[in-house]
Amino acid sequence: MPLLDVRDVHAAYGLSRVLFGVSLQVARGECVCLLGRNGVGKTTTMRAIMGLTPPTAGQVRWQGREVTGWAPHRAARSGVGFVPEDRRIFADLTVWENLEVAQRAAAREGRWNFESIYQLFPKLRELSARRGGNLSGGEQQMLTIARTLMGSPELLLLDEPSEGLAPLVVEHLLEQVRLLRDQGLTILLAEQGVDFSLALADRVYVLEKGSVRHSGPAEELRRDEALRNSLLTI
Numbered sequence: 001m002p003l004l005d006v007r008d009v010h011a012a013y014g015l016s017r018v019l020f021g022v023s024l025q026v027a028r029g030e031c032v033c034l035l036g037r038n039g040v041g042k043t044t045t046m047r048a049i050m051g052l053t054p055p056t057a058g059q060v061r062w063q064g065r066e067v068t069g070w071a072p073h074r075a076a077r078s079g080v081g082f083v084p085e086d087r088r089i090f091a092d093l094t095v096w097e098n099l100e101v102a103q104r105a106a107a108r109e110g111r112w113n114f115e116s117i118y119q120l121f122p123k124l125r126e127l128s129a130r131r132g133g134n135l136s137g138g139e140q141q142m143l144t145i146a147r148t149l150m151g152s153p154e155l156l157l158l159d160e161p162s163e164g165l166a167p168l169v170v171e172h173l174l175e176q177v178r179l180l181r182d183q184g185l186t187i188l189l190a191e192q193g194v195d196f197s198l199a200l201a202d203r204v205y206v207l208e209k210g211s212v213r214h215s216g217p218a219e220e221l222r223r224d225e226a227l228r229n230s231l232l233t234i
Helices: 042-049 072-077 095-105 114-120 122-126 139-151 169-183 194-198 219-223 227-232
Strands: 004-013 016-026 031-035 056-060 080-083 155-159 184-189 203-208 211-217
Touching: 004 042, 016 031, 016 042, 016 056, 016 211, 031 194, 042 072, 042 080, 042 155, 042 184, 072 080, 080 122, 080 139, 095 114, 095 139, 114 139, 114 169, 122 139, 122 219, 139 155, 139 169, 169 184, 184 194, 194 219, 203 219, 203 227, 211 219, 211 227, 219 227
Parallel strands: 031 184, 031 203, 080 155, 155 184
Antiparallel strands: 004 016, 004 056, 203 211
16 A cells, blocks of 8 residues: 555646646655656645645545545644745744744654754754744755654655755755655655756656656666656756
């Protein structure tokens, strides 16, 4: 049984339809990536899973249970953690306070606490007294992931984590996400960055115009440049 099973999901913003029957599965311990050009429905798929944009049709099943349209806080308490594209840290709170708020709100017990977070992101220990609004983009991304981990998720949804970051920062972020994957955390990653995605993913789904155009092992795209270009080159 897959940990996450998305079945024929459709979604829309008002009268604007975005997803047209997206289906995907994520097994426990996998890193699965949603690839595709900008505007193809990657973020909407994540939001549909999280309940932020409830599907207009189809099913989202979590650990065998239908959770379609659950409120985001209920999804989070069931073990789904969401790192949004726009980060949404508390700009007026310090790094430590951002993490403390997440710790207080956590409804699940797990391995993540201040010490384990600081081991994964040593930079955050140095910045613990700095306000979130004064962090760089890369530091904010680390804080957003760290804040989500405080809820001890079983599945981490990462939406465009490398967007807008300098190459050296992206490389550092890649190593940290790889460490999470190697520790057994299940990850669903939505990314435009092909190199970033293929360095992490076990399997990929390529979206086009709100539908799945291709799915298969990440190794297939890593090996086949012609296929990769046909699916992903603008």
